[in-house]
Amino acid sequence: MNIKIINKSEHPLPQYETAHAAGMDLRASITEEIILKPLQRILVATGLFIELPIGYEAQIRPRSGLAYKHGISIVNSPGTIDADYRGELKVLLVNLSDTVFKIVNGDRIAQMVIAKHETVVWQVVEALGETGRGEGGYGHTGK
Incomplete structure (x- = not known):
């Protein structure tokens, strides 16, 4: 699939890091470092603009290493970029740890x-x- 992209950052385009990876890493495109305090959230620019085909979305998800090692996640995970959006891709990060x-x-x-x-x-x-489940939900199986 070909997707049109504008890269206004100084970084390479997102790419798959392994042969069977589903996600491509997004990089911060910022002029000054950001200090993200515990429980603080911030919108981080990527410098990327994309044109998705109709019927597709870009899902923005946390990186597992950042989540595990540092408690960094995405507030609206997964974030959705719709096919008709033409603005810059930005990532809404949150620091769920107790350190900056x-x-x-x-x-x-x-x-x-x-x-x-x-x-x-x-x-x-x-x-x-x-169905066999019916209206059961929110822990209804007792397991």
């Missing part, structure tokens, strides 16, 4: 997965089909 975290230009801050999605047409009905 420093972000510098070029740091890998998130990953992006391109995914196909469907557009639904609602069919209003009076009843839904029966």
Whole structure:
């Protein structure tokens, strides 16, 4: 799949790091380092602009290493970039740890997965089909 991209950062384009990776790392494109305090959230620029085909989205997800080692995540995880969005890709990071975290230009801050999605047409009905689970949810199995 070809996707149009504008790169206004000084960093390489996002790429797959392994042959079967689903996500591509996004890098911070900032002029000054960011100190992210505990429980603080901030929008971090990437310098990237994309044009997705209709029927696709870009999902912005946390990097597992940052989450595990430093408690850095994404507030609205996964974030969704819609096919009609043309603005700069930015990542809404949050520091869930009890220590400050420093972000510098070029740091890998998130990953992006391109995914196909469907557009639904609602069919209003009076009843839904029966299943073994029924309305059970939120720990209903007791496990």
